Amino acid sequence: MSGLALLHSVVPASWAILLAVTLFAIGACGVLLRRNAIIVFASIEMMMNAANVLFVAMADSWDHAAGRIFVFFVIVVAAAEAAVGLGIVLALYRLHGTVDIDRASLMRG
Amino acid sequence: MQAVMLGVIPLLPAIGFAILGLFGRRMSNGQVRLVACGVIGLAFVAALLSALPVLLGRLESATSGAVVVNAAARSVEVSLWEWLPLGARHGASPELHGERFLEHLSIPFGLYLDPLSAVMILVITGVGFLIHIYASEYMSHEGGYWRFFTYMNLFVAMMLILVLGSSFPLMFVGWEGVGLCSYLLIGFYYQQEVPPQAGLKAFLVNRIGDAGFLLGMLLLLLTFGSLRYAELFPRVAGASEYVGTGLAVATAALLFVGAMGKSAQFPLHVWLPDAMAGPTPVSALIHAATMVTAGVYLVIRANIVFQAAPEMSAIVAVVGLVTALMAASIALVQTDLKKVLAYSTVSQLGYMFIAVGVGAYAAGLFHLVTHAFFKALLFLGAGSVSHAMGGELDMRKMGGLAKKLPQTRWVMAIATWAIAGLPVLSGFWSKDEILTGVVTSTLPQAMKWAIWGGALLGALLTAFYMYRLYFMTFRGEPRWDEGVHPHESPAMMTLPLWILALLSAVGGVLGLAAWTGARNILHHALEPVVFPGTMVLGREALEHGTELGLAIVAIVVAATGALGAMFFYARRSDVPARAAAALPRLRELLRGKYWMDEILGALFVRSTLSLSALAARFDRKVIDFGVEMSGFSAGLLGEALRNLTSGRVRTYALGVLVGAAAVVSWMVLR
Numbered sequence A: 001m002s003g004l005a006l007l008h009s010v011v012p013a014s015w016a017i018l019l020a021v022t023l024f025a026i027g028a029c030g031v032l033l034r035r036n037a038i039i040v041f042a043s044i045e046m047m048m049n050a051a052n053v054l055f056v057a058m059a060d061s062w063d064h065a066a067g068r069i070f071v072f073f074v075i076v077v078a079a080a081e082a083a084v085g086l087g088i089v090l091a092l093y094r095l096h097g098t099v100d101i102d103r104a105s106l107m108r109g
Numbered sequence B: 001m002q003a004v005m006l007g008v009i010p011l012l013p014a015i016g017f018a019i020l021g022l023f024g025r026r027m028s029n030g031q032v033r034l035v036a037c038g039v040i041g042l043a044f045v046a047a048l049l050s051a052l053p054v055l056l057g058r059l060e061s062a063t064s065g066a067v068v069v070n071a072a073a074r075s076v077e078v079s080l081w082e083w084l085p086l087g088a089r090h091g092a093s094p095e096l097h098g099e100r101f102l103e104h105l106s107i108p109f110g111l112y113l114d115p116l117s118a119v120m121i122l123v124i125t126g127v128g129f130l131i132h133i134y135a136s137e138y139m140s141h142e143g144g145y146w147r148f149f150t151y152m153n154l155f156v157a158m159m160l161i162l163v164l165g166s167s168f169p170l171m172f173v174g175w176e177g178v179g180l181c182s183y184l185l186i187g188f189y190y191q192q193e194v195p196p197q198a199g200l201k202a203f204l205v206n207r208i209g210d211a212g213f214l215l216g217m218l219l220l221l222l223t224f225g226s227l228r229y230a231e232l233f234p235r236v237a238g239a240s241e242y243v244g245t246g247l248a249v250a251t252a253a254l255l256f257v258g259a260m261g262k263s264a265q266f267p268l269h270v271w272l273p274d275a276m277a278g279p280t281p282v283s284a285l286i287h288a289a290t291m292v293t294a295g296v297y298l299v300i301r302a303n304i305v306f307q308a309a310p311e312m313s314a315i316v317a318v319v320g321l322v323t324a325l326m327a328a329s330i331a332l333v334q335t336d337l338k339k340v341l342a343y344s345t346v347s348q349l350g351y352m353f354i355a356v357g358v359g360a361y362a363a364g365l366f367h368l369v370t371h372a373f374f375k376a377l378l379f380l381g382a383g384s385v386s387h388a389m390g391g392e393l394d395m396r397k398m399g400g401l402a403k404k405l406p407q408t409r410w411v412m413a414i415a416t417w418a419i420a421g422l423p424v425l426s427g428f429w430s431k432d433e434i435l436t437g438v439v440t441s442t443l444p445q446a447m448k449w450a451i452w453g454g455a456l457l458g459a460l461l462t463a464f465y466m467y468r469l470y471f472m473t474f475r476g477e478p479r480w481d482e483g484v485h486p487h488e489s490p491a492m493m494t495l496p497l498w499i500l501a502l503l504s505a506v507g508g509v510l511g512l513a514a515w516t517g518a519r520n521i522l523h524h525a526l527e528p529v530v531f532p533g534t535m536v537l538g539r540e541a542l543e544h545g546t547e548l549g550l551a552i553v554a555i556v557v558a559a560t561g562a563l564g565a566m567f568f569y570a571r572r573s574d575v576p577a578r579a580a581a582a583l584p585r586l587r588e589l590l591r592g593k594y595w596m597d598e599i600l601g602a603l604f605v606r607s608t609l610s611l612s613a614l615a616a617r618f619d620r621k622v623i624d625f626g627v628e629m630s631g632f633s634a635g636l637l638g639e640a641l642r643n644l645t646s647g648r649v650r651t652y653a654l655g656v657l658v659g660a661a662a663v664v665s666w667m668v669l670r
Helices: A003-010 A013-033 A037-062 A065-096 B002-026 B029-056 B115-141 B145-164 B168-186 B194-224 B229-238 B246-262 B271-277 B280-289 B291-301 B303-307 B310-331 B337-357 B361-388 B406-419 B426-439 B445-474 B491-511 B521-526 B544-571 B574-582 B584-591 B593-644 B649-669
Strands: B062-064 B067-070 B075-085 B106-113
Touching: A013 A037, A013 B649, A037 A065, B002 B029, B002 B075, B002 B106, B002 B145, B029 B075, B029 B106, B029 B115, B029 B145, B075 B168, B106 B115, B106 B145, B106 B168, B115 B145, B115 B280, B115 B291, B115 B361, B115 B491, B115 B521, B145 B168, B145 B280, B145 B291, B168 B194, B168 B246, B168 B271, B168 B280, B168 B291, B194 B229, B194 B246, B194 B271, B229 B303, B246 B291, B246 B303, B246 B310, B271 B280, B271 B337, B280 B291, B280 B337, B280 B361, B291 B303, B291 B337, B291 B361, B303 B310, B310 B337, B310 B445, B310 B593, B337 B361, B337 B426, B337 B445, B361 B406, B361 B426, B361 B491, B361 B521, B406 B426, B406 B445, B406 B491, B426 B445, B426 B491, B426 B544, B445 B544, B491 B521, B544 B574, B574 B584, B584 B593
Parallel strands: none
Antiparallel strands: B062 B067, B067 B075, B075 B106
């Protein structure tokens, strides 16, 4: 029995899904409830990694490589997004002297 | 040749109008006079050249291109260009009419000359020319000389189009054109208060008539599928099942409403006396000789339509009689020279409608022509008097002018003699022919003799008020204001007066009565215009002796009126005042002009105003409320919706999340 097969037998797919959903929910709550741009940013990362967990779990469960490949895409995009996002946060800080995203409401109708 | 000449007739005054309208401001009075009178004079020559062959019957049937000469109908029709091509396949089948006739309808801009329009154009250009000559002197001391003649030339052009148009729509163009000129010329003294209002009144009252004319025209179009005379009238004449139907009566009634407005018939007569606010030559040309007779022309032109509705024809005669008597009685108490003549015009127009109502179309046209002569002369004479008196028109401040104005006095004497219906001047013959026409009509005996008696009473009143005017103005002791020095008018004014006086005197030769044994020229000329084949209003023969007897009765009646006026106003001038004092109610009734202005005002003007007030309230309370509510609710909605764009990223993120969750749950639960 390989390591993976062992894992399968011990950890059912539903656990992985539950983990992904929990992570996603925590991330979503972080995005919606926190005002600190850095925390919000981290929460977004958490939501993406929740998706990654789900990808990997399902790829394993269905024995399909596409899920694993997607994970790499997500990691690459997340890296690029982190660069851009941190740039925005920096710019926001320079503008307002704070990273409270509720202060950045110039587009208010 | 005939075709070219025909086109030139209305074109000449139109050219005059264009020249004066464009360059008149920079032209001297002499140049304006030359252009204005010149084009009308040339138009008269052209009218003479084209009318004479038609009237004398020297035509040969021929069709060449757009020109159709019909010797039997003694008509020349020239279709100048396609004016209203209403159908995609126009000209396909002229015979087809019915529900799809509009696909074939095409109305050309064409001129139509037949004995009726020939007589009309001669009167319009002939009398018009004389009045232009007179006006060129009369108006020379007024401002806006060129403006006056611009309007006058336009008027003549429009009047010629009215009578020469080959179809009802073209007649309507002229009809509205003369209405416009009438409005402009009544309000010529626009700096004063009254004339513009009088012009407006004329225009609005005419509008009522025009609506009737337009509707009548549309009914004819729907029924017969054409509005070209040469096409329409034979169709009406051929439709025996049409005669006497409600449709025929309605069509004739609507056309007559148009005629009532233009020709100032009761109860639409109220504008004409007010129209005297315009310059006197305008009153002579438009409100006596030509435009106001357009209604009579319309009825004669559409005589087949009226013959198809005998009941309506009888109503025309009755309306004419009512108008004639009412206006004549009002004229008895007027003291303004021009107002007397205005009511006299209304009354004489009533006579013409009596004639055309009983089917004596030639008599109506005859009276139209003689009336154009003597009434134009009377107005121009009145202008000459007011010229001499420094603008005064109140007859109570005249008297004894015969010595100071010998020429005006004599021409006025001739005109008064003519209009009073005393032998043997023109008015006698035309009025006599109308009376004979009433007697020889096939109306019920009682109605016929009632109309005859009424017309005779009208003749008595006419003779009375005209001689009252004459004696109050020219005879008796001078009652002039201080500082008035009457003087005879210059030759430019008296020459047209004398020519018109000559015409008023001998105009009767156009229609000598049958008992004279002479040939009735106008009656014979008009034969092809009047449709005898479907004549519902027949003619009864009358013995020459009876006719002469009736004529003698008419002479006695007219002479009584004239002598009565002479007695009351020249010999016993205290009698009228005592008569007025003895009959205060009657005097008030006549002075108040039967309160027609007030009655119409109460019935129509006030009801219209209250309706418009109601509409205004509805507009403010309902329409405006709705409009404001829609604007207000849009604002409210925007106020509500602006909360959606809070600008807070977290709110948007919540939206994205909820949306995504909704989409996913939809996909899963579907």
